Every structure is written in C-alpha cells, then in structure tokens.
Amino acid sequence: MKKAIVVSGCPGTGKTKVAKLISKKRGCEYVGTKNVINEFGLVEGYDKKMKSFIVDTDKLSKVLVGLIKKSTKTLVIDGHLSHYVPRKYVKLCIITKCDIKILKKRLERRGYSKSKVRDNLDAEIFDTCHVEALEFGHKIKVIDTSKGIRPSSLAL
Numbered sequence: 001m002k003k004a005i006v007v008s009g010c011p012g013t014g015k016t017k018v019a020k021l022i023s024k025k026r027g028c029e030y031v032g033t034k035n036v037i038n039e040f041g042l043v044e045g046y047d048k049k050m051k052s053f054i055v056d057t058d059k060l061s062k063v064l065v066g067l068i069k070k071s072t073k074t075l076v077i078d079g080h081l082s083h084y085v086p087r088k089y090v091k092l093c094i095i096t097k098c099d100i101k102i103l104k105k106r107l108e109r110r111g112y113s114k115s116k117v118r119d120n121l122d123a124e125i126f127d128t129c130h131v132e133a134l135e136f137g138h139k140i141k142v143i144d145t146s147k148g149i150r151p152s153s154l155a156l
C-alpha cells in the first residue's frame with residue numbers, strides 16, 4: 001500500500017487545480033471525491049439551507065481507504081472531505097487557501113447564490129478544513145492559490 005496525498009480546502013480555493021497538477025507531475029493517480037461519492041452512492045440527502053448534498057463522512061473515508069489499499073500507485077485525493085481519511089493512510093495533507101476577495105469572485109463566477117457564497121467565505125475565514133485536518137493529526141502543507149500556483153510550491 002502506498003500512502004495517499006489528500007488535497008482539501010474550501011470550495012473554490014484551488015483543490016482540483018492543485019491535485020491535477022501534482023498527479024501529473026508525480027505520476028500519481030487522481031481521485032475526485034465527487035466521483036467517488038456518486039459511484040458508491042454515498043449521498044444521504046440534500047441540505048436545502050446549505051444548498052449542498054449530505055455525505056456520510058465515515059462511509060466516504062472507508063471507501064477511500066479501500067481505494068488507497070488497492071492501488072499500486074500513490075493516489076492524490078481531491079475534495080473538501082478528503083482530510084477525513086485517517087492519518088495512517090495519508091503521507092501529506094495539502095490545504096488550498098485563497099484571498100477572500102478573490103475567492104468571492106471565483107464563487108460568484110460559479111453561479112453560487114448569495115447565501116452559498118457567504119457560507120463558503122465564512123468557512124474559509126474560519127479555516128474550517130485546515131482546523132479539521134489538524135485535528136486529524138495530518139502532516140499539512142498550505143498552498144495559497146490567490147496569485148497563481150508557483151511550480152516551487154508543488155515541490156512537496
């Protein structure tokens with residue numbers, strides 16, 4: 001088993017971009033948690049207020065651990081719940097961050113409602129994913145994508 005690299009962070013902070021760049025650069029296998037959630041039917045409901053799907057994080061974590069154990073390659077797992085994978089299966093947890101004003105523009109460009117933009121900005125301000133990743137005991141590297149991604153920041 002090869003330990004995975006997980007890429008977490010609030011929506012719009014650049015996870016997918018960073019995860020795909022790292023996979024390509026290091027010959028790792030890219031895994032999008034959204035695809036995993038759909039493929040394994042892990043959606044449990046819909047939160048109308050948050051306008052987002054409810055996912056059982058325990059089940060997701062178990063499925064991801066299964067994929068990590070099975071794969072011969074290092075997986076790069078992209079998603080704001082990817083830090084729920086237990087520490088012993090993760091060699092590095094990358095947290096993407098973004099300046100609030102720039103993040104606001106990125107989220108508005110996605111067509112998110114005012115309240116969804118607000119909620120996601122709050123999550124970034126409170127550093128939610130980073131704090132949770134710390135609680136999981138991960139080794140963490142923060143990458144700020146506000147002004148583009150410097151190749152040197154991808155040297156892990």
Ligand SMILES: Nc1ncnc2c1ncn2[C@@H]1O[C@H](COP(=O)(O)OP(=O)(O)O)[C@@H](O)[C@H]1O
Binds near residue numbers: 012013106
């Ligand atoms: N380093 C960057 N410089 C400029 N724009 C970026 C950068 N990283 C991401 N973006 C843009 O921000 C948006 C969100 O990036 P994405 O990787 O999809 O974030 P996430 O997967 O965290 O939601 C995309 O439109 C993307 O093109």
Ligand SMILES: [Mg+2]
Binds near residue numbers: 015016017
């Ligand atoms: Mg993404």
